[in-house]
Amino acid sequence: MIAPYLVLLIAFGIVPVIVAAITSLEPSVINPGGGPLNYLQALQDFRFLPALGNVGVFLLLYVPSMLIVVALMSLLLDTVQGRWNVPLRLAYIVPASLTGATAVLVWYFLLEPTLSPYKDVLHALGITQGGQIWRAPNLAWIFALMAFFTGAGNWIVVQYGSLQSISDDILEAARIDGANAWQIGWRIKLPLIQKYVVYMGILVFAAGLQVFVEPQLISSSVYPGLASNWSLNQLSYSFAFQSNNLGGAAALSLMLLIVCVIGAVFVIFKTDFFEGAGVKEK
Amino acid sequence: MxxxxxxxxxxxxxxxxxxxxxxxxxxxxxxxxxxxxxxxxxxxxxxxxxxxxxxxxxxxxxxxxxxxxxxxxxxxxxxxxxxxxxxxxxxxxxxxxxxxxxxxxxxxxxxxxxxxxxxxxxxxxxxxxxxxxxxxxxxxANTVLWYNTKIFKDLNLTVPKTMQEFADTAMKLKGTGYSAGAIGDQNYYASFVQSSECPLAAVPTKNTVRIAPDDPKCTRVAQLVQPLLDAGVVDKRSSFDAGFIADVAKKDKVAMTIGPSWFGDFVIKPTDSWGVPAGEIAAAPMPAWGTGSDNKSGAYxxxxxxxxxxxxxxxxxxxxxxxxxxxxxxxxxxxxxxxxxYGPANKLWEKRISTDPYYASNPYPAMAAGANNISQVDRPVRFAFVAQIGAVLQADINGGKSLKTALDDYATSLQKLAPSSGYKVLTK
CATH class of the missing domain: 3.40.190.10 (Periplasmic binding protein-like II)
Structure with missing residues (x-):
């Protein structure tokens, strides 16, 4: 039963990690001897700390907003059980179809004060020039906005699905005990889907830590270089393809993987993630 | 749309x-x-x-x-x-x-x-x-002086031949609503910094790069252009900025701008870009910074x-x-x-642009004059020289920092970047 999963895990999970581990020790222009020095050099690169800061701010904006808004919206959606439910679910998914290059263009268009359909609003806020929007201090907010709108809709529908798994008997019992809609949502439903929210948190964190497409595209099109090496993954990309330093790129990627794994393990063991899911604790 | x-x-x-x-x-x-x-x-x-x-x-x-x-x-x-x-x-x-x-x-x-x-x-x-x-x-893509013959005639201006004349002419635009171009992008580097032969990617010997923003050929650029920026006769935005295009360029308010040879066909002429009317635009040779060989073009x-x-x-x-x-x-x-x-090829290509009725006069001679005179001080290098223009130089200028600070920040970022591609860095 587990064989198909294992095959895929080995082919696309474990083997690439081993290849990266071997690559991470390769020599480069700045480390002709190769070896673990690649890891240190990646951390010491002058772009590393700014990129770490950028990604940190991005995660602080992105992950909590995803968790809170998705939980709230899916609970609300769960209360709308009439003919509006299906159109609403569809509506949540639509923004998720705007990914990558499309999302960057759409958001450029929305945020550019000269072009935006909301330019009157932007002008009322005192924003009359693109340069007031597209500047370094705002980038984390802009990228979080892009990532949020492309990701939230899907997760709302997924969490709505997890809410459907709650037994009607439990909800019925809560109602008989006098719980109102808010109490049922907050005290009954949310705790029951907690592990799915945790799961989402892990995936959203991992995706956010690897943010790449939005800054890379904005830097290679509309505002050349504006967000070059803005994120850690972009830095890894620069190591590999601008500095002929695949060792450094692999080292940085592996360090990102380690952060993700530690984060996931921490969250899993600090919550009852595996309880009642057919997995017994040791 | x-x-x-x-x-x-x-x-x-x-x-x-x-x-x-x-x-x-x-x-x-x-x-x-x-x-x-x-x-x-x-x-x-x-x-x-x-x-x-x-x-x-x-x-x-x-x-x-x-x-x-x-x-x-x-x-x-x-x-x-x-x-x-x-x-x-x-x-x-x-x-x-x-x-x-x-x-x-x-x-x-x-x-x-x-x-x-x-x-x-x-x-x-x-x-x-x-x-x-x-x-x-x-x-x-050598830089030339693009100017609007109609505005020049209306304001009784003469075509500048030196950078000082360019600055003096630009200053005459103060208060008229006309502009001497936008510098908030790579064009500032190409048209001003590179043409001035400021060493930001000079390669004196193999695998050594000289990045020296304190060189007089660097500092003279900010000294000349900063007053124009302060006076509002050059724009801190980019020539491609939607705001600059709407507020200035599309209103036919650009009296002159230094820019690469492709600016005419791809920035000034297209109706979806600046859309300057036909019969107004001409190109003049790149204004010289100094005398003798101190007359280089940049390239964008x-x-x-x-x-x-x-x-x-x-x-x-x-x-x-x-x-x-x-x-x-x-x-x-x-x-x-x-x-x-290629020289013989661009002479053949001249036929196309010289007969284009869009231009007030044939822009080819100005392009050709600078083509063999592009500054060779900065060389193609292995680190991301151009990307850093957007990341630092352009970002600083658009953000309102002084031109000296912008250039210093840019040079500093290059000094940090170059060693990762195996260069030894000279800063003086």
Whole structure:
């Protein structure tokens, strides 16, 4: 039963990690001897700390907003059980179809004060020039906005699905005990889907830590270089393809993987993630 | 949607760096198969070559984004197969490709005839590294002075011949609502900093780069331009900024701007861009910073063809690069967008632009005057010199920092970046 999963895990999970581990020790222009020095050099690169800061701010904006808004919206959606439910679910998914290059263009268009359909609003806020929007201090907010709108809709529908798994008997019992809609949502439903929210948190964190497409595209099109090496993954990309330093790129990627794994393990063991899911604790 | 189109056109114009032409010599035995990697604007000339060689060589064409050239070659270096025989890109790509850590670029010095190199004049100097040629320049993007003859006549201005005259003329625009151009992008580097020969990527010896923002040739730039910025006669935004286009350029308020040779056709003329009416725009030679040889142009764009050192048909590949950059057919094709680097080719190309009724006078002489006079102080380097312009120089200028601070910040970022590509850095 587990064989198909294992095959895929080995082919696309474990083997690439081993290849990266071997690559991470390769020599480069700045480390002709190769070896673990690649890891240190990646951390010491002058772009590393700014990129770490950028990604940190991005995660602080992105992950909590995803968790809170998705939980709230899916609970609300769960209360709308009439003919509006299906159109609403569809509506949540639509923004998720705007990914990558499309999302960057759409958001450029929305945020550019000269072009935006909301330019009157932007002008009322005192924003009359693109340069007031597209500047370094705002980038984390802009990228979080892009990532949020492309990701939230899907997760709302997924969490709505997890809410459907709650037994009607439990909800019925809560109602008989006098719980109102808010109490049922907050005290009954949310705790029951907690592990799915945790799961989402892990995936959203991992995706956010690897943010790449939005800054890379904005830097290679509309505002050349504006967000070059803005994120850690972009830095890894620069190591590999601008500095002929695949060792450094692999080292940085592996360090990102380690952060993700530690984060996931921490969250899993600090919550009852595996309880009642057919997995017994040791 | 039309305004979105403006933005898209601006982006495309930015990416339009280059073009090319001629002389197919013999090649190695058998029927060679060549793979060409070009960007979209270079597809027509590659297709022309494909047709020309039908039956003699099999030419395969793949379209790549110019920005992906280094990435894709690096990946093929990994797999040790599948390299294109000829690739179109920036001269900075070639600097990367010829490094022993990469090894993609072939030395063309003996594969291409001396006659071809002579025909380029200085037009191919970006491709010369340590006395050898590693690429052929497709097109030149040297800076010239674009000016509006109607506004000049109305305000009774004379065309500036020196940078000081440019500044004096610009100052006369104060309070008139007219502008002397926008500097908040790579154009500030090309038109002012590079033409002033400020050393930001000078390569005195192999693997040593001189980045010296305190050099007098750097400091004089901010001294000249900062007062113009403060007076509001030059704009801190980019020439491609939607706000600048709407507020200034589209209202036909740009009295003059220094910019590359492609500015006329791709920025000033298109109705989706500045849309300046026909019969107003002319080009004058690049204003000189000083006397004698202190009269260089900068360059904003301009691409190269690099040949693979791994090609099975090195001579055929080199011949293809020669044809793409020097042929009469390329030079006279209506699809050839920008000023060919090869001297005889750009003279043929002149016919196209000199008869364009859009211009108030023939802009070719101004372009040609600067073509062999582009500053050679800054050289193509392996680190991301141009990307840092956007990340630091442009960001600082757009954000309202002083030009001196912007240049210092930019230089500092380069000084930190260069060692990661194996350069020793000189800061004085």
């Amino acid at each position: 039309k305004r979105l189109a403006v933005a898209l056109v601006a982006v495309m114009a930015l990416s339009l760096g280059l073009t090319a032409c001629s002389m197919a010599n013999g090649s190695s035995g058998g029927k060679p198969t060549l793979l060409l990697w070009v960007d979209t604007p270079r597809v027509p000339q590659a297709t022309m070559y494909q047709k020309l060689m039908a039956g003699k060589e099999t030419i395969k064409i793949e379209v790549i984004a110019q920005a992906d050239a280094q990435t894709k070659i690096a990946l093929h270096n990994r797999t040790k197969s599948g390299w294109p025989d000829v690739i179109f890109g920036a001269a900075a790509d070639t600097a990367q490709f010829l490094d022993p850590s990469n090894g993609y670029a072939a030395d063309l010095t003996n594969l291409v005839s001396k006659k071809v190199f002579d025909g380029f004049g200085q037009g191919n100097s970006d491709c010369k590294f340590d006395g050898k040629y590693y690429c052929l320049k497709n097109d030149l 764009g301009g691409g190269v063809f690099t040949v693979s050192a791994h090609s099975k048909y090195p001579q055929a590949a080199a011949d293809a690069a020669v044809w793409l950059t020097t042929s009469d057919a390329m030079a006279t094709a209506t699809t050839t967008p920008t000023f060919p680097a």
